[in-house]
Amino acid sequence: MSDQTVTQTNEEQQSNDSTEQRSNSLTVDVETDERLVDSWTDYEFEDEAAITVEDLDVYYGDDHAIDSISMEIPERSVTALIGPSGCGKSTFLRCLNRMNDRIDSARVEGTVEVDGENIYEGDTDLVQLRKRVGMVFQSPNPFPKSIRENVSYGPRKHGDVNVGLLGRLLGNDDREVEREIVERSLEQAALWDEVSGRLDDNALGLSGGQQQRLCIARCLAVDPDVILMDEPASALDPVATAKIEDLIEQLAEEYTVVVVTHNMQQAARISDQTAVFLTGGQLVEYDDTDKIFENPESDRVEDYVTGKFG
Numbered sequence: 369m370s371d372q373t374v375t376q377t378n379e380e381q382q383s384n385d386s387t388e389q390r391s392n393s394l395t396v397d398v399e400t401d402e403r404l405v406d407s408w409t410d411y412e413f414e415d416e417a418a419i420t421v422e423d424l425d426v427y428y429g430d431d432h433a434i435d436s437i438s439m440e441i442p443e444r445s446v447t448a449l450i451g452p453s454g455c456g457k458s459t460f461l462r463c464l465n466r467m468n469d470r471i472d473s474a475r476v477e478g479t480v481e482v483d484g485e486n487i488y489e490g491d492t493d494l495v496q497l498r499k500r501v502g503m504v505f506q507s508p509n510p511f512p513k514s515i516r517e518n519v520s521y522g523p524r525k526h527g528d529v530n531v532g533l534l535g536r537l538l539g540n541d542d543r544e545v546e547r548e549i550v551e552r553s554l555e556q557a558a559l560w561d562e563v564s565g566r567l568d569d570n571a572l573g574l575s576g577g578q579q580q581r582l583c584i585a586r587c588l589a590v591d592p593d594v595i596l597m598d599e600p601a602s603a604l605d606p607v608a609t610a611k612i613e614d615l616i617e618q619l620a621e622e623y624t625v626v627v628v629t630h631n632m633q634q635a636a637r638i639s640d641q642t643a644v645f646l647t648g649g650q651l652v653e654y655d656d657t658d659k660i661f662e663n664p665e666s667d668r669v670e671d672y673v674t675g676k677f678g
């Protein structure tokens with residue numbers, strides 16, 4: 369966990385009245401929590417924000433799944449999203465690279481800025497967006513192709529490497545570039561040593577943990593800024609999970625990682641800051657991970673992280 373200092377934006381004025389008010393009102397009912405959400409979530413982290421979310425609402429038909437969330441996600445760190453089932457974590461995550469666009473009933477309102485650009489503006493190129501903001505899913509989903517082809521799929525699709533017939537026709541056969549991308553990505557995903565001798569084997573022959581690291585390599589191959597992970601280790605055994613956790617911490621030295629997890633120990637182990645969502649798609653508290661797990665402001669968050677409800 370990095371030693372990240374967290375400061376409130378509204379500084380003294382807000383924090384002066386807050387401490388007393390908070391301790392008085394921590395027999396918290398939902399309404400009080402809502403009133404305090406702004407002061408608890410309006411934090412500024414020392415690092416630059418990679419993503420800034422403002423007044424985000426998501427509806428599935430008439431169902432309100434995300435309720436007016438604003439938060440900043442700092443660059444080159446791990447941000448964990450935790451909360452009970454159905455509270456909107458995955459929906460929120462999908463908003464960060466517009467994956468909800470694929471769900472017909474989903475309607476998104478508000479602003480999500482990635483590197484200062486609102487991705488919900490009309491002319492956003494979704495292919496480029498998802499290259500910059502990659503995603504790794506709960507179950508490993510490699511293509512039924514070779515390990516090499518899985519990793520080079522993105523660079524080929526985006527035209528970063530031209531290989532084979534297309535490359536020859538275009539007069540630039542980038543096989544060497546492709547080889548470098550494959551090796552670099554597999555190394556970054558801590559998989560190179562295990563597969564370097566069998567890059568042409570079918571990816572479906574790998575173990576579940578290896579497949580998940582391959583999916584991470586596939587995401588890294590297009591050189592993203594942000595990696596979104598939706599419960600990336602929940603289908604894996606403890607050994608494979610530990611490898612993914614180590615990898616996430618390493619990746620955060622170079623990339624902004626946002627990870628949804630049901631596993632609170634995992635969030636405590638790997639994340640720098642933690643956002644706690646509770647029922648109704650509300651962000652109830654967002655802070656340095658140590659603070660959330662050791663001394664949260666909200667009683668509901670305390671009950672949640674200590675396992676009183678889940």
Ligand SMILES: Nc1ncnc2c1ncn2[C@@H]1O[C@H](COP(=O)(O)OP(=O)(O)OP(=O)(O)O)[C@@H](O)[C@H]1O
Pocket residue numbers: 428433451452453454455456457458459460471473630
């Ligand atoms: N494709 C969809 N169509 C309609 N409703 C959906 C869809 N996806 C999610 N929802 C609803 O939105 C709400 C939030 O779901 P979401 O999956 O984002 O929560 P979650 O916190 O990630 O849950 P879990 O931890 O169980 O994965 C739930 O009420 C869910 O039923």
